[in-house]
Amino acid sequence: RTLMSDVEVADDRHPIEASPEVRAKVHADFRQGAAESGFGRRKLIRNTMFGAMALVPLSGVMLLGGLGPAPKTKLRHTMWAKGKRLVNMNTNQPLRPEDVAVGSLTFAMPDGMSEHDEDFQNEIAKAALMIVRLQPADIKDKRELDWSHQGIVAYSKICTHVGCPISLYEQQTHHVLCPCHQSTFDLTDGARVIFGPAGHALPQLRIGVDSEGYLQALGDFEEPVGPAFWERG
Numbered sequence: 001r002t003l004m005s006d007v008e009v010a011d012d013r014h015p016i017e018a019s020p021e022v023r024a025k026v027h028a029d030f031r032q033g034a035a036e037s038g039f040g041r042r043k044l045i046r047n048t049m050f051g052a053m054a055l056v057p058l059s060g061v062m063l064l065g066g067l068g069p070a071p072k073t074k075l076r077h078t079m080w081a082k083g084k085r086l087v088n089m090n091t092n093q094p095l096r097p098e099d100v101a102v103g104s105l106t107f108a109m110p111d112g113m114s115e116h117d118e119d120f121q122n123e124i125a126k127a128a129l130m131i132v133r134l135q136p137a138d139i140k141d142k143r144e145l146d147w148s149h150q151g152i153v154a155y156s157k158i159c160t161h162v163g164c165p166i167s168l169y170e171q172q173t174h175h176v177l178c179p180c181h182q183s184t185f186d187l188t189d190g191a192r193v194i195f196g197p198a199g200h201a202l203p204q205l206r207i208g209v210d211s212e213g214y215l216q217a218l219g220d221f222e223e224p225v226g227p228a229f230w231e232r233g
Contacts, residue, residue, distance in 0.1 A: 076224050078110075078127040080205060085111035086129065086154065086215040094214045095131070100152050105169040105176075106131040107157060110217070126225050128157035128165060129205060131215075132187055134174060141190035147206040149215065154207045155191050156225040159183055160200040163226045176202075199227075 018026075085094040086108040100106055108129040113120065133152045139145045144153060155176075157165050164180035174187045175194070183196030191202035203225050206218040 077220055078225065079113060079123050080110050080127055080129075080217045080220045082217065082219050083210070084217045085210070086131065086207065086217065087111050087113070089128075096213055097150055097152060097209065097215060100131055100133045100215075102133050102135075103171040104133070105167075108154070125158065125163070129154050130157045130166060130169075130176070132169065132174070132176075134188060138174065138188050140188050144188075144190050144204060147204055147218075149207050149209060152207065152215070153187060154205040154215075154217075155185075155187065155202040156205070156221065158202075158226045159198055160193075160202065160225075160227050161196065161198040166202075 087094050087110065088099070089107040089109050094111060095106070095108060108131055109124060110127055113123065113127070117123070131152060131154050133150075134148075136145060136148070136151045139148065139151070139153070147153070157167075159166055159178040159180065161178065161181055161183050164178050166176050166178050166185075168177040168179060169175075170177070175184050176187060176191075177184050178196065178198070181197055183198035184194050185191045185198070185202050186194050191204065193199070193201060203221040203223050205221055207215055208218050210216045
């Protein structure tokens with residue numbers, strides 16, 4: 001800052017296009033070189049070159065293929081399915097509506113999962129759930145209300161920014177915050193983003209109760225969880 005002048009100087013940019021004379025000479029030289037090489041008459045060389053150029057894209061296919069099998073639709077689905085009970089991650093016990101107190105934040109996973117499973121970490125990274133009980137009158141989003149049970153809403157715990165687990169809940173505002181980059185979501189309005197770098201609302205899981213009175217999922221998330229943009233295509 002001390003070495004550079006504070007005075008701004010504007011200078012006109014000179015034309016970068018070649019003059020008509022130069023372009024004409026380049027074209028003439030190219031035609032002369034092509035004629036002297038006899039390339040147009042040497043079909044074997046010409047066809048070989050065209051064939052080699054046509055095979056160039058295959059090298060990219062082979063390179064990408066070496067990265068492993070394509071995920072197909074695996075990334076779009078989680079362990080949640082219709083009839084899966086919501087299990088408290090702290091007690092490993094299935095949840096009833098009366099277990100979810102107003103103003104509390106409860107974390108859940110699908111029934112049948114165990115931390116001893118070989119693929120547990122990969123699956124819980126997509127299926128981790130947070131449960132909050134709201135007053136039904138406070139829920140602004142109609143779909144959120146329809147997908148809740150007695151004011152109990154279930155949302156993905158995975159932040160849609162870079163995938164950090166959300167763990168902070170403001171009881172008075174019903175906002176949840178990601179501790180990594182402070183993305184904030186409004187649980188009374190479809191968990192839409194109200195602050196921070198997250199680009200998508202948190203996916204909601206539709207819930208109900210089974211014949212024994214336990215909270216259960218009524219299907220999988222209808223959109224991919226987390227931040228992966230290729231899953232949202």
